[in-house]
Amino acid sequence: MNGTLNRIALGLVVLTLAACQSTPREEESADRAMEPAANTGPGCIQGDCQNGTGIYVYESGDRYSGEFKDGLRHGRGTFEYANGDRYVGNYENGQRSGQGVYTFANGDRYQGEWQNGLREGQGVYTFAIGGVYDGQFQNDGAGGQGRYTLEERTRACQLDDKSIFCTPGSAEESMMQDTGS
Known part of the structure; x- marks a missing residue:
């Protein structure tokens, strides 16, 4: 038994x-990560989403709060997905990079290294x-x-x-x- x-x-x-594995919504958000966040345009609800610290809400309901460089997620930040997933960690040029923790809505959790948006x-x-x-x-x-x-x-x-x-x-x-x- x-x-x-x-x-x-x-x-x-x-x-x-x-x-x-990556959900379609997560992949869409990752694709949009490469799009510059406008400092005063729709989506940036607080702070400086161009070169500083701010909060950006995506059309999908996903939400990022953290550091930006050239309109991309860059530095330390938290990305909350509309499906309940959550990533807290480092970004480089809009992609998860370095150390981070990804918690899935089902309770699974990955903590470790990232490169180019992938667990690596x-x-x-x-x-x-x-x-x-x-x-x-x-x-x-x-x-x-x-x-x-x-x-x-x-x-x-x-x-x-x-x-x-x-x-x-x-x-x-x-x-x-x-x-x-």
Whole structure:
């Protein structure tokens, strides 16, 4: 029975990580991040959204508060998505860059390194349903190696196409599932 529960939990983890890829709304917002925010135009509701600190609200309902340079998110800031997701961290030229924390509306959380708007480098992904992946992220989770811990059991794992594949501890714990996202 315990092996079945572990298999179900790992299956949910695989499905969850695959489901936590960029949403169309997130990608739209990322595309709009490259558009300069007008200092006095629609959207900038407070401060200096050109070269300073301000609050910018997008047509989608997404909201960014933080530092701007040349009308782009640049420096430290908080982006709150209309779908309930939230990113707090650094930006460079309108994209997530450096250290940051992305919390998904479902309770999942990624804390780690970003490059060009993608999870890239060392990071920790905590699943709301339980379990933690701690390791490398390549190309927003399409690859990387690390360790997955669930119920005090740790396994060597790797990311492949936003799914976690772990070295099984026994035959009944084996889980190799790709969601085909």
